[in-house]
Amino acid sequence: MSDLAKLRELSNSVCIVGVDESDEIGTLPGKSQLSLHVEAITNAVRDAGLKVSEVDGIFTAGQHSPATIGEAIGVVPRYVDGTTVGGCSFIIMVGHAVLALHHGLCDVAVVSHGESGRSGVGVSPRRDTALPGQFEFPYGFGGAPTYFGLITTRHMHEHGTTLEQWAQVAVSTRKWAALNPKARNRDPLTVKDVLDSRPVVWPFNILNICLVTDAGGAVVLTRADRAKDCAKRPVYVRGAGEGSEHVMLTQMRDLTFSEATRRSGEKAFAMAGVKATDFNHIMLYDAFTSGPPLMLEALGLAKRGEGVHFFAEGRSTPGGKLPINTNGGGLSYTHSGMYGIFPIIEATRQLRGECGARQVPNTKLSLVNGMGGMLSAAGTLVLANDR
Amino acid sequence: MDLERPLPTPITPECRPYWEGARDGRLMIPKCRACGKPFMYPRVACPFCASRDIGWVQATGRGKLFSFEIAHQILNKAFKVKTPVVLAMIELEEGPRILTNLVGIAPDPKQIRCDMPVEVCFEKLTDQVSLPMFRPVGGGAR
Ligand SMILES: [Zn+2]
Numbered sequence: 001m002s003d004l005a006k007l008r009e010l011s012n013s014v015c016i017v018g019v020d021e022s023d024e025i026g027t028l029p030g031k032s033q034l035s036l037h038v039e040a041i042t043n044a045v046r047d048a049g050l051k052v053s054e055v056d057g058i059f060t061a062g063q064h065s066p067a068t069i070g071e072a073i074g075v076v077p078r079y080v081d082g083t084t085v086g087g088c089s090f091i092i093m094v095g096h097a098v099l100a101l102h103h104g105l106c107d108v109a110v111v112s113h114g115e116s117g118r119s120g121v122g123v124s125p126r127r128d129t130a131l132p133g134q135f136e137f138p139y140g141f142g143g144a145p146t147y148f149g150l151i152t153t154r155h156m157h158e159h160g161t162t163l164e165q166w167a168q169v170a171v172s173t174r175k176w177a178a179l180n181p182k183a184r185n186r187d188p189l190t191v192k193d194v195l196d197s198r199p200v201v202w203p204f205n206i207l208n209i210c211l212v213t214d215a216g217g218a219v220v221l222t223r224a225d226r227a228k229d230c231a232k233r234p235v236y237v238r239g240a241g242e243g244s245e246h247v248m249l250t251q252m253r254d255l256t257f258s259e260a261t262r263r264s265g266e267k268a269f270a271m272a273g274v275k276a277t278d279f280n281h282i283m284l285y286d287a288f289t290s291g292p293p294l295m296l297e298a299l300g301l302a303k304r305g306e307g308v309h310f311f312a313e314g315r316s317t318p319g320g321k322l323p324i325n326t327n328g329g330g331l332s333y334t335h336s337g338m339y340g341i342f343p344i345i346e347a348t349r350q351l352r353g354e355c356g357a358r359q360v361p362n363t364k365l366s367l368v369n370g371m372g373g374m375l376s377a378a379g380t381l382v383l384a385n386d387r
Numbered sequence: 388m389d390l391e392r393p394l395p396t397p398i399t400p401e402c403r404p405y406w407e408g409a410r411d412g413r414l415m416i417p418k419c420r421a422c423g424k425p426f427m428y429p430r431v432a433c434p435f436c437a438s439r440d441i442g443w444v445q446a447t448g449r450g451k452l453f454s455f456e457i458a459h460q461i462l463n464k465a466f467k468v469k470t471p472v473v474l475a476m477i478e479l480e481e482g483p484r485i486l487t488n489l490v491g492i493a494p495d496p497k498q499i500r501c502d503m504p505v506e507v508c509f510e511k512l513t514d515q516v517s518l519p520m521f522r523p524v525g526g527g528a529r
Contacts, residue, residue: 134395134402135428138518139488140472142463149456150476157454157501201474202457202496250427250476250484251434255454 018048018220032122036216037114049231057106061089086372091379095240159305177328239272
């Protein structure tokens, strides 16, 4: 059997059957991040019409191991996965869960995220600072904006992209947030507002940078045969792909083009048997306004330097031809730190038709792509509401 | 004495020649003896060919400003240099890229250009530690 045939066999074999956030998202000084995990899992399992005791596969990234999460919800898992390659880890784990479920290593998988990113309740110290501590921190680097800014400046140099064009990404995303009752920032936003906001790290002002919140989210998956008996319309994982290129930004081979993103998309599209242009709904990890355009370029939806046009021409906004980040994104809805679970939740809700005022009509095929670190790792999913 | 910057910490054994060179005012970089390619950051195996035969060479200290940004706030409390500060990625003449500060020029995006030629200079933090920094070639004493 060819590699492609093996991949194609996995396509549509597993469904997302439950999704939800923690009870609340936002500023939650009264909740530990472990509690955010547990709330999200119990909510998502209920959404699926299943019982927590039926969960036997646990997938999580961040500070808590899958063993900790299993213990916290009172199950003894048959399968655990703690791959932690940044905020896209949860997107990557959907692919890992497809494999484990397909091969019968578990029957009900939960991918879980909880992070007290704003309030810092029940969090552990940062790890893995040996190289940044030597080569980056003495110069003032530290915190994601001080790295993504370098990618963004170089993109402006190579492609002539502008501060106004990045600002348009924030404006487009805010239009969606206005339609999402769970979004943190819902007031109208203009390009001028973004350009006039407080400078943080040029080329970024504060409104070019994602929120910092406390939030949990979880996604429940099971095999397609069993998914039919769950509470909601199943969402098929038609394709999944991952990539991991670098950690230190100096090691990124091409500073304005994410090889990890390209590879993750190529694999996911091949497994799904789709083209980059087939989607009618897109979720991209927007930690910074320049992120989504660069992801569109690496995924092959836009030529290099032209990803910004999707946002400038109103294609991405409510009523547009290609809605992007319909939950309001990390820029305006929520961003706890490792945001990757939330685009999966939103894509699932859109494919089920549950999104009320922000529902994209006739959503059939949704693209989810996220980055880990600074375009360092990436996960791509192709999700569909039929097979 | 209060330092304006966090010291490079921890200086790991495989990186020691880099920091000893900087202390003596020389930019030392590792170079693979098997494939001949210089690289950064220092490792015990070559990232291009995985050879374990690694030597050190003194870089010219010249390169170009590959990218930059202007920090108006710094999250790290141990970093007390007055902002705005220019954070930079340099591509050395030899090929490897490093992160640093660009000094000797106003922190103004209208004056700073990607690909402008730069050269190394060193800022002494302690008797044991100096930091490689970069400034525009032919301009700006500091
Ligand atoms: Zn080599």
